[in-house]
Amino acid sequence: MRRHVKYPPPNSFYFTDTSPIPENSITMSIAEFEAMRLKHYINLTQKDAADKMNVSQPTFSRVLESAHKVVTKALIEGKQIRVIGGNIRFKKGFKGYGCLKCDYEWQDENASKEKKTDCPKCGSSKVYYLVKEPL
Numbered sequence: 485m486r487r488h489v490k491y492p493p494p495n496s497f498y499f500t501d502t503s504p505i506p507e508n509s510i511t512m513s514i515a516e517f518e519a520m521r522l523k524h525y526i527n528l529t530q531k532d533a534a535d536k537m538n539v540s541q542p543t544f545s546r547v548l549e550s551a552h553k554v555v556t557k558a559l560i561e562g563k564q565i566r567v568i569g570g571n572i573r574f575k576k577g578f579k580g581y582g583c584l585k586c587d588y589e590w591q592d593e594n595a596s597k598e599k600k601t602d603c604p605k606c607g608s609s610k611v612y613y614l615v616k617e618p619l
């Protein structure tokens with residue numbers, strides 16, 4: 485199962501699976517990083533965080549638990565945390581339109597506020613421009 489994450493960690497600790505692993509460091513998966521970000525940084529509930537990552541709550545809980553172990557070990561043993569990949573997919577924002585009549589939402593990379601279009605489902609012209617940022 486792929487885990488959805490917003491972006492790789494925005495710091496120099498990020499490296500790829502093929503980079504040599506530096507001395508005095510331990511690794512954390514991006515999924516673990518993302519679990520901590522959603523739960524402890526954005527403060528989502530565990531259920532919402534699990535939904536965001538497209539995993540079940542027990543799975544999320546396991547990922548978070550193993551992230552805590554990495555952080556604990558790093559603190560106690562004075563190691564750097566390196567975040568590496570895993571089976572993940574980066575989430576993209578949603579850009580498109582929504583229909584006021586039938587509530588249908590569809591994606592359109594070229595969507596804009598100015599561009600008018602009709603709902604592909606019900607044909608209504610009462611559509612609104614819709615952008616969703618990944619959380």
Ligand SMILES: [Zn+2]
Nearest residue numbers: 583586603606
């Ligand atoms: Zn519609």
